[in-house]
Amino acid sequence: MESEVELHLRRMIFDRLAEIVAENGVVTRTQLEALEVGGQTRRVIDRNRGIWNPKDLSATLSVVSSPQGPYFDTHVDDSLFAYDYRSGSTGGDNRKLRRAYELELPIILLRRIETGVFVPVFPVYVVADDAANRRFILALDESLRFFADPLHLRPIEREYAERALKQRLHQPEFRGRILLAYEQRCAVCTLRHGKLLDAAHIIGDDKPHGLPVVDNGLSLCKIHHAAYDANLLGISPDYIVCINRELMEEIDGPMLRHGLQEMHGRTLTLPTRRADRPSKDRLAERFNEFRTAV
Structure with a gap:
């Protein structure tokens, strides 16, 4: 029941972000720090870190990906997205991102395109915890969650995944810029x-x-x-x-x-x-x- 309430809140946040992006192509840090959702003000980005773990939520709400950042976030096989663990232990901020994987809760990938300016991609799902390589694997399309092995796609799955990556990541970023x-x-x-x-x-x-x-x-x-x-x-x-x-x-x-x-x-x-x-x-x-x- 708790997860259902949290999922509803996340969808309300997604809907509000979609309205802003439809008009502007991008969302600013100022907007993300005080997003009006359902009559309340919600923070959707951490002040200083790349992973935002609200205290009142069971799992991570958003992660920031920046080409100039200290982590090596990258695409995996042209279809999925790898997000590095936060440095240090495998716990800490990583723990709630792992909970998003376990609870199958959608998160927001905030692609930084300029200082204080982002293109939000959502819903994004954590589909694997690659502990050996200290990274999480994110699916940018909900249907990718149901592939038997997201890291080893069959040709027809890869074709779909590549198309989804273009539509969900490359096109919104291009429009935002x-x-x-x-x-x-x-x-x-x-x-x-x-x-x-x-x-x-x-x-x-x-x-x-x-x-x-x-x-x-x-x-x-x-x-x-x-x-x-x-x-x-x-x-x-x-x-x-x-x-x-x-x-x-x-x-x-x-x-x-x-x-x-x-x-x-x-x-x-x-x-x-x-x-x-x-x-x-x-x-x-x-x-x-x-x-x-x-």
């Missing part, structure tokens, strides 16, 4: 409604060099993302928006006129930091595709 760089606005029309913003690849992720990095991305509202993917909207290497010629000549309603035709010739709204701006080489390659499709 892009929306942060573009300050939650569409680069074409400057729409600021976060729930209507996507992270669009310049070079598609179906290509080897279509990497989920900021200079291969654009923050686009859903209509401009769809138009860009369909090569109805192009962006030149000098950041000028171009609309397909036939579309420019078409007569339809106000959405076509204001949403697309009036964007022709506009200069892209760019991130403040030069390092975050779209690669001109990538734009040139993609723009050639657009011109060929015209």
